[in-house]
Amino acid sequence: MGTGSGLPGPVRAAAVRAVVLVAVTLVLVMVAVLCSLAQVWLALPMVLAAVAGTVVTTWGVLDVWVTRQMWNQRNGVVSTPSSVARERRAFRRRHG
Secondary structure, three states: OOOOOOOOHHHHHHHHHHHHHHHHHHHHHHHHHHHHHHOOOOHHHHHHHHHHHHHHHHHHHHHHHHHHHHHHHHHOOOOOOOHHHHHHHHHHHHHO
């Protein structure tokens, strides 16, 4: 399996962190809802943990965007013409 995912290393790492944070936050929210429905004492701590998880997850998702912007700014976006563009350019050279 190749490494051609299209995302640079730092951006991929930030995206993986964000996905893990989203998954953990969703589990916290689910447990908080179930504890609230069951009227268990654990409901309040889980709601607080879910709120904190939401804040951390928002930071994680923003981190992906910021990391991608920084990577693009430092390394530039490599622009390669698509196969259609190459075919058109070759066609123009032959028939133009």
